[in-house]
Amino acid sequence: MMPPLNLVTQLLHVLAAGLLMISFSMLAQRRTRRLIVLLAWQGVVLTASTLLVAVTAHLQHLYYSAALTLIEKVWLMPWILLRLMRRLGIESDSDPLVNIPTLMLVGLGLVIFAFGLAQPISSLATTVTRQTLGIAMAVILLAFLMMIARHKAVTQVIGFLAMENGLFFAATSTTYGMPMVVELGIALDLLVGVFIFGIFFFQIREQFDSLDLHQLEALKED
Amino acid sequence: MHGVSALTTTTALTAVLVLVASWLLIGALGLVQSNRIGWVARTLFPLGALIALGVAGLGVVSLTTGFAAQTGVLAFGLPDMPFHVRLDALSGFFLLLLGSAGAGISIFAAGYFREGEGTAPGLLCLQYHVFLASMALVVLADDAYLFMVAWETMALSSYFLVTTQHRIPEIQRAGFLYLLMAHVGALALLLCFGVLHGGSWLMTFDSMRAATLSPAWAAAAFLLALFGFGAKAGLVPLHVWLPEAHPAAPSPVSAMMSGLMLKVAVYGMLRISFDLLHAGPWWWGMLTLAVGLGTALFGAVFAAVQTDMKRLLAYSSIENIGLIFAALGLALLCYAFDMRLLAALALAAALLHALNHALFKSLLFLATGSVLHATHERSLGKLGGLIRRMPWVATLALVGTLSLAGLPPLNGFVSEWLLLQAFLSTPSIPHAFTNMIVPLGAAVVALTAALAGYVMVKFYGVIFLGQPREPSLMQAHDAGWLERVGLAWLALGCILIGVFPQAALDAIAGVTQTLLGTTIQRGPTPWWIAPVAQAQASYNGLWLLLGMAGVIAMMFVLVRRMYHGRVRRVPPWNCGYPELTPRMQDTAEGFGQPIRHMFGPFFRIEREVPSPDDQAPRYRIQIDDRFWHGLYLPLARIVGWLADALSMLQRGRLAIYLLYSFLTLIVLLVFVL
Known part of the structure; x- marks a missing residue:
């Protein structure tokens, strides 16, 4: 039998479940604007869970980490992406490569796989958050799936950022976060990454008159 | 003498490293004013030649008896993996080779490189000196890491030198083939070092020396080394890049690749097989011997049918590398049967031939460079009669030609004689069949030497003798003074080693002492060698030279004084034909035809x-x-x-x-x- 859970752990589980929910809705969402909003929500949940861990484990650096997440993932990134979207004039994505119900079923399979994978690892961990590792891995895999299934370059970037969210969550849930230096480095990397992606978008659009990745197939050498 | 001993104890290694670094510095200085030929060629290349002399001098120092190996650790490399360097007799000998031949080539190059030929002169200067420095570093390396870094730098810099005239498609193709083979060989070497550390995962040569490998792994390491170094040296069947890449490069670069770089591969083979693997079972030697002899014969036969003068020399390099590897194989074989003296004799033959080949092949490649500049022709079918237009080049090339043909009193004879002496003692090998088969190798060596002589008659006869085959050859001019100095330096080396062979053998004694623990017998005087026992066989270079000079002088005097004494210049007897044109001379194809037929x-x-009734045949x-x-x-x-x-x-x-x-x-x- 599972031992009774305390309030903090229960709260954490709720937040983790929320993260997974958001991941699924991102998988199903067609409109780019809604995707960005969902990404921001993912950031909110991440901030909340990091704060919660910081309070219970009395870890100073996790407060900074939570603040960083709030600024970067809830405000800065979505703002840049929304601006980009407006400048590029993309409102909706076309249909995904695979239809959405199939995608959801594949996603379910992935979640089961991730939980199976996380079980032996999380039994080794000693943190209060160890049960959530499976969810973190599921978030990573679902984001990857989203990247595979979409046409547009912008959605790929959103998938990429969602993957990073999953990684961050995995780090906080197993080891109380990464060292501050690493976290700062990753935050900066992401930011730079998004800028570079932005430049690429303009270049791709200029070259192919579209942001549809189908166009890139023309680059294949025969 | 006191100064020399102080140098040996503390600073020989440091001095070599400083000299190598200044090669790199000279290369970098070439970029300062990369298009000023006066700066790059007339200033930097002679400086490089001076440094080469210094390197050769330090090589000699490290070969003196009583010189202990010096080791050092450089402040470069990866964290926890610094570069280790070491100067011992073996590396000292190859530094001597590198420096002495390199000095001649650099002086020649100072006069050779002109403006407007492919790569900018300054860049060429950089590539050239990086190439020299990387070869010196390969020889000095004391860990697999530095060895591979220097080895690959050597391959890359020489690739860029080969493709100096990179707009010509044939040269691009030759360069690509060379790069491909160099990489395949380097991969084999990498795997070889992967085996050699023997599970310790330490990349220093010291730990590889100490590692104990099972016979199967040792054999794997040896075979990989033979493949890797063989690909660089041009052993059959890994030789295909050599006749393409060597002729494609500018002549000083061809000379460096043929004269020096191939020897660096020989160095690597010696270092790994004798030093790191402590030699092995007898079949290692047998295999190397067989491959070497096959390569030698192959190279000689192919050289005989070439019609391009630089390709001819490239095939001749394959032949000589074959002889060196045959001698090396013989040394391994004798060492495996604990016949130390015989092993030392074969190793001395290999090393001396490496030094000789560095000198005379560089000389000949440089001479073809002078011919090429004077006539803009590489094809033997369009040359001829240049001895009248280019007396300096022709005279100096004659020295190289005679050396390569293995004629006394020049250096090529000495090393081939030593090799044959070693072969003649092989019936005493205590192993059935081996002692019957190996002596047959002497026959192959003799055949190869004879074919080399044939090739050299063709080379010299078609280029320099006879009548000019093209009217444009009448405008050919002799080489400039810098080129002459370079050629003369190398020719002097050929003569000195031929006349005073014991001096060269004394230098080699240090190497055989370190690798095999024994040396060959010392001759009674510097010009008199008797490697096994004086009663058995000896060779006296100086007496031979004096005797030949005496005969020539006597003939001269007899003709001038006793005979009519007049010099007449008349047309040769023409069999009653109304006229003789230069096109009626024997051609390169014609001269090689018997060989083509026989082989x-x-x-x-x-x-x-x-067809017989063809109007334009x-x-x-x-x-x-x-x-x-x-x-x-x-x-x-x-x-x-x-x-x-x-x-x-x-x-x-x-x-x-x-x-x-x-x-x-x-x-x-x-x-x-």
């Missing part, structure tokens, strides 16, 4: 013979290497087919590429699970 199965010949013959069609082209087809099969993976769709990484991730995770 027919060696070649892949395509021939177009005109044309004779065309193309002689190819069977290895190219039988081994390399099928191999290339297989690689191409595999690449096509793999290119199915490239679908051009981003989603599929992402799917690849996704599936890889899942599979890896399952693996963890």
